[in-house]
Amino acid sequence: MSLGDLDELVLRCRTEEGRKYIVEAVTCYKAGAYRACIVATWVAVVYDLISKIREIALSGDPAAQQIVADLNRFQPLIAQNDLGAIKKSLDLERGIVDICNTQFGFFEGMEVLDLTRLHDDRNRCAHPSYQGMETPYSPSGELARAHLVHAIQHVLSQAPVQGRAATAQVLRLVTSQYFPLDIDNAKLQLKSIGLDRVRESVIRATIDQLTYGYIEGGPDLKGLRRTLSAICALSEMHSDICGPRIKGALNKMGRRVSDPDLLYFFGLLMHYGRTWEMLEDDNRNRVKEMVRLSNDNIAEHAIPIALKERDLEEVSRERLWRLPLSGLRNIAQQTKHPIVIDACVNLYCSSRNWEIANSNYQSLEPVLDDLTQDQVRRILKARVAEQADLPGAHSFGAFCLHIYKTEKISRAELLETLNTHGGEYVARDLTRGTNDDIPF
Template identity: 35%
Template sequence: MTDSLADLDALALKCRAERSRDYISESIQCYRAGAYRSSIVNTWIAVVFDLVDKIRELAVANDPIGLRINTQYETYVTQINQGNDQGVKNALEFERTILAICRKDLDFFDHQQMTDLERLREDRHQCAHPSFQRAGVPHRPSAELARLHLRNAVEHVLSQPPVQGRSAIAEIITTIASEYFPKDRVQAATVLRQTPLANPSDALIRGLIDALVFGYATAGGPVHEKLQVGAALSSLLDTHRQVAEPRIAQQMSALVRRTDDNGFPAVARLVAAAPETIGLIDNAAQLRLIEFLRVGPEADVLPAMAGLGRHPLMSEAARTRIMGFGIERLVSAIQEHGMADLAKDRALDLLSASGSWNTTNDVFDRLLIPIFPSLTREDIERVIRMPRETGADLLGATMYRNFIEQVSTTGTIPDAELDVLLNENHADYLVRIRQRQRPPV
């Protein structure tokens, strides 16, 4: 069965604070005794006490909204202690509206949680006020109803930290905005587990996503154009996908579609920092990104191309754009933007068209040697066949010899097979040099 049928003791252990466990213990004792009316009444009392404690915690932490509400509540308590009947009326009104206060001013609950807690309050009135019933017919709640209210009280209130709305989002945004927040999604998730995201409500996750996505595009905001926003969004997909995915899809689609051309390169960099979002955004947003890769200014496109171009939906546009790069732009793509895998085909094409040793040495030195770990055996065989198949001026070039030595050193192609390939493609002089350098058997 679902968590609603969890053992009551285990349910009580979910309470965040010791006082909260004490509050709910009376409700559990009543439930076990079959006193379901008393259980529901005590569950409501536990919720109210816990909410008041949370408001006090916020006040102690100098949260302005918490301070205002707590000051108001303390005024009512003072009036009661002074024998002022108005204080009693004010305190009763405070209890009657505490759910609305915590929902509206503190964002403690989402819509469904609020509905569940309002049902608890109404059932509490049915149980506690005989005047609500026909004469001689007391309200008789079922065991299932009492247990449901116990579960909702713990899940929605007693197990939650006191910052679930604006204050929580502000705290998390401050953490993400730091220059020392990690850009890696796994490391980001580790950091975010030490924030209110350790035990968030669905409303908090949705609110945080809104703040991150639109805060990224808001000039002067704490996360304006900060790429760690991408890592934070990716970590939310890892840890809270069911809630995060539809919200990210909706808001990122809107951001990509609505941002003007001047701000679009920054938005493209955000998508590149969280490339999984490419598959979530709508078709109109995807098409705009593809067109950006195809015709956008190179200086704007390059910083986003690595993240965008590796996604299957964007790869064709990225590779087509790269095939138009010259040596200088390709060097920048590899060295400054980490695009070794995307730049490989263009680098090989440039080498295959080389008509001089100077060009050959330049392409090997600045392009192929830096991306050597990305080259497959098929790529290397293609290079060795170039003098015969395309007429590329590789033979005799210093960097071609250095390239072959690196192939041999790494064992990408066994020496015996490498020698055969070299002989077949007019590089027998390299075979003789390699044989002289080998130690005698």
């Protein structure tokens, strides 16, 4: 690691106060004063950990409040040279890493070991009697640099977030009815409680709680849009950690959840873009069968989402054919997917009398502006080509008027097609009184 890399690492310090302390240690390192560097690094760690305890105390943690109360009680006694207070204060400093680990869950196993080594080496540097007066301790530059890196990575760059308490804090935030549904705003909320700088174990525990909670949890998490918002936000903040956890959770739940709860997977498909790629083949097949066998009410909600995945297009096309008119109309209002538009055109062109045509037009109307020229031509020719009784329907006149106004195809082609496919009177109506009756 170069000196420039160290300067960049210093910028990761969470607070300006912590940065000032560690800059002193870096300055010593650059000057080759490695003993002073290690001592200053330990001072920065102790200062930062005590500062974190004070922050936690403000949030109401009783253990942290007791430590802060002790420190506040020691200070005036130390100023009076009270040996008992000095000893207790030094004992707290010596055990600060263990306290933060056991009582507040700040660290993971190897991090505790790294910080314990820093404390041991600090004692060797600051107390000549540890080595003997004849052979003063001379740490290497590599050792000093390692302690600097560990101090910043494990302590100074981290927010004061406690293991289980951190996860509980996130859940309290997410279960609030005011938690934002917008992903960017959700990220701001999560960052405000320190989730942009926490240990991997906290991220793993939090994303597990949210993912399992969305499908299998209680009423404060299950199936709620704000839970999805938190999952997506945390995943964007820590994609390398969250991705594998979400994938594992989805596949486990996909094999065991009840059929009604499988519907929640469509919420994930809609809002979390990696859902389908994470599902294994058996769970993908289960989702496909749900689309295929779903009742009409579920199909209306599931198909617009399913059509976003290429692998679900064919089963969605099949299910669309079995929907009632109202269901197809509702889906056409939600999505303009080519398969939906094609289904609306097919239905209209299958009309065998003018009454059915007028009814079927309800599904076609929402997608009129999305029709291709070939689909327009098909509808115009449907009376001859598909024996559809369209020209006698009021809806066919409305359709032709829309095409005439928007010129989806040229007006000349429209009129010629009508005149050669049984729609002569519709063509006459379009051209009769153009200046007065047709507002274009």
